[in-house]
Amino acid sequence: MMNYPLTTKSILERAKMLYAKKEIVCRDYSGMFRYNYGQFYERTCRLANTLEGLGVKRGERVATLAWNTHRHLELYLAVPTMGCVLHTLNLRLFPDQLIYVINHAEDRVIMVDQDLLPLLEAIKDKLTTVKHFVIMNDTAELPQTALSPAHSYEKLLAEASPAYNFPSDLDEWSPAAMCYTTATTGDPKGVVYTHRAILLHSLSCLSTDMMGLSERDTVMAVVPMFHANAWGMPFTATWTGSKQVFPGSRPDPAILCQLIQDEKVTMTAGVPTIWMGILQVAEKVKYDFSSVKGFICGGSAIPLALMKAYDEKLGVPVIHAYGMTETTPLVTLSRTKSYMDQWPEDQQYTIRVKQGVVAPGLELKIVGENGEDLPHDGKTMGELLIRGPWIAGEYYKNPEKSAECMKDGWLHTNDIATIDEEGYIFICDRTKDLIKSGGEWISSVDMENTIMAHPAVAEAAVIAMPHEKWDERPMACVVLKPDYAGKTTEEDIKSFLDGKMAKWMLPDKVLFIEEIPKTSVGKFNKKELRKLYL
Ligand code: AMP
Numbered sequence: 001m002m003n004y005p006l007t008t009k010s011i012l013e014r015a016k017m018l019y020a021k022k023e024i025v026c027r028d029y030s031g032m033f034r035y036n037y038g039q040f041y042e043r044t045c046r047l048a049n050t051l052e053g054l055g056v057k058r059g060e061r062v063a064t065l066a067w068n069t070h071r072h073l074e075l076y077l078a079v080p081t082m083g084c085v086l087h088t089l090n091l092r093l094f095p096d097q098l099i100y101v102i103n104h105a106e107d108r109v110i111m112v113d114q115d116l117l118p119l120l121e122a123i124k125d126k127l128t129t130v131k132h133f134v135i136m137n138d139t140a141e142l143p144q145t146a147l148s149p150a151h152s153y154e155k156l157l158a159e160a161s162p163a164y165n166f167p168s169d170l171d172e173w174s175p176a177a178m179c180y181t182t183a184t185t186g187d188p189k190g191v192v193y194t195h196r197a198i199l200l201h202s203l204s205c206l207s208t209d210m211m212g213l214s215e216r217d218t219v220m221a222v223v224p225m226f227h228a229n230a231w232g233m234p235f236t237a238t239w240t241g242s243k244q245v246f247p248g249s250r251p252d253p254a255i256l257c258q259l260i261q262d263e264k265v266t267m268t269a270g271v272p273t274i275w276m277g278i279l280q281v282a283e284k285v286k287y288d289f290s291s292v293k294g295f296i297c298g299g300s301a302i303p304l305a306l307m308k309a310y311d312e313k314l315g316v317p318v319i320h321a322y323g324m325t326e327t328t329p330l331v332t333l334s335r336t337k338s339y340m341d342q343w344p345e346d347q348q349y350t351i352r353v354k355q356g357v358v359a360p361g362l363e364l365k366i367v368g369e370n371g372e373d374l375p376h377d378g379k380t381m382g383e384l385l386i387r388g389p390w391i392a393g394e395y396y397k398n399p400e401k402s403a404e405c406m407k408d409g410w411l412h413t414n415d416i417a418t419i420d421e422e423g424y425i426f427i428c429d430r431t432k433d434l435i436k437s438g439g440e441w442i443s444s445v446d447m448e449n450t451i452m453a454h455p456a457v458a459e460a461a462v463i464a465m466p467h468e469k470w471d472e473r474p475m476a477c478v479v480l481k482p483d484y485a486g487k488t489t490e491e492d493i494k495s496f497l498d499g500k501m502a503k504w505m506l507p508d509k510v511l512f513i514e515e516i517p518k519t520s521v522g523k524f525n526k527k528e529l530r531k532l533y534l
Helices: 009-019 037-053 070-081 095-105 114-121 153-159 195-206 228-240 253-263 272-284 304-314 338-342 345-352 399-405 444-451 490-497 526-533
Strands: 023-028 031-036 061-065 085-088 107-113 132-136 150-152 175-181 189-194 218-221 243-246 267-270 294-297 318-323 330-333 363-367 382-387 410-419 425-430 435-437 440-442 457-467 471-480 509-512
Touching: 009 037, 009 070, 009 195, 009 228, 023 070, 023 253, 031 037, 037 070, 037 153, 061 070, 061 095, 061 114, 070 085, 070 175, 070 228, 070 243, 095 107, 095 175, 095 189, 107 114, 114 132, 132 153, 150 153, 175 195, 175 228, 189 195, 195 228, 195 330, 218 228, 218 253, 228 243, 228 267, 228 318, 243 253, 253 272, 272 294, 272 304, 272 457, 294 304, 304 318, 304 345, 338 345, 363 410, 399 410, 425 444, 435 457, 440 444, 444 457, 444 471, 444 490, 457 526, 471 526, 490 509
Parallel strands: 023 243, 061 085, 061 107, 085 175, 107 132, 132 150, 218 243, 218 267, 267 294, 294 318, 435 471, 471 509
Antiparallel strands: 023 031, 175 189, 318 330, 363 382, 382 410, 410 425, 435 440, 457 471
């Protein structure tokens, strides 16, 4: 076979050659912006010329601090394809973490959305490697800013040449993008994605039993583009020439519902808290979701009650998926197999609510405390280990953490899982969130999801309380739906759980709270919860 490198150039050039007429839509600051892949390609050329003009060299990092927008998509494709590295900054990091990741990655240029300027202005004096700031909004006017030197994205692009020869000599093993995990302890850890990893990940995502995107799809990534490549959607959707929709700055559930209806979105992806918010809105206001083929839900476990509510109330299937920043990120996705169509509905739900089967190209297993392989019986719990061509082999400039998590050729996920006879994995918990009561494990996720099936409950998170005799006991922190506040008691929740799980597992305490704190990517923040309530 030919020695042909797998690089993002093939994604970009294919989109230009085949899909020049296909549309890309963005909710921009002053209204809806529409253009096509042909115009998009020209702007990626202008962008590459602009970055060269700013002195960015091959292999250097170009950071983005941005919402999901068409400009962010231009950066997603132009930066790696010209041989530089796209570093997506999480806009919800604390200032100290932002300073750390920008300096650690040695970012040369930061491309920042206008309404996020204050985040950078507050830390600008601590950034040691940044040479330019480029501000993104929908005019060529430079807004007032304390950043220097600062440029307008639109002005630079308007002045740049529309012709650019993206290089053909990039090595597929060269870095294309990077992202830092939002570690709950210690500094964030950097993961570098090679061109090869992104391309193979995209191919695997494209298969029908995984995301199965096609030219006929309209794709809207709700998952932030700063989080693990927006689960690969911008790359895969560009490769297939799907229409893409970008929700722009600070989208709320009502805005997302409107976009799904108006743009006839067929496929989106996001964390469970997003789908909880959308369900609450869509239950009150009727939207037309008839175009939707599926909402992909990942990042944390989906409660069965939420999955059922989407089927019953909105007629939209939610498809469960699992991955990590370290895994580019898709590892598993849950669709039933053809012969399961004959199974009773409840049995199908037990499959759909699991995290799914391994993506083509990856390998996984569960191991016990001494590293021994555990059986695939759907019951035995062990740590999930993963390997494959888009799984990180190390953390960026962090040999200590690399040695801890990447051992013997496997990524050690710290997730406790079972694998059943059909090959479906079920994530029981993070190792640190499992509750160890009298030597037995209680899955906090399992209990949360059972509580969230109670009609009065909006959200629930379960954490371990220290206990003299049993070591740890579960405490459930529950947010009630507004109509039920003050009317539902601790006893109501406990008796709802009784019979659904063993008596000894029932929570010692049910605490009603106003809100469950969320992490920077919208997951329940149990570390913060422990700090607040223990
Ligand atoms: P991040 O790198 O921020 O995307 O976090 C990855 C972690 O999120 C995983 O190690 C899991 O603990 C958790 N996670 C991701 N997807 C799921 C899922 N579908 N169900 C349960 N946990 C998940």
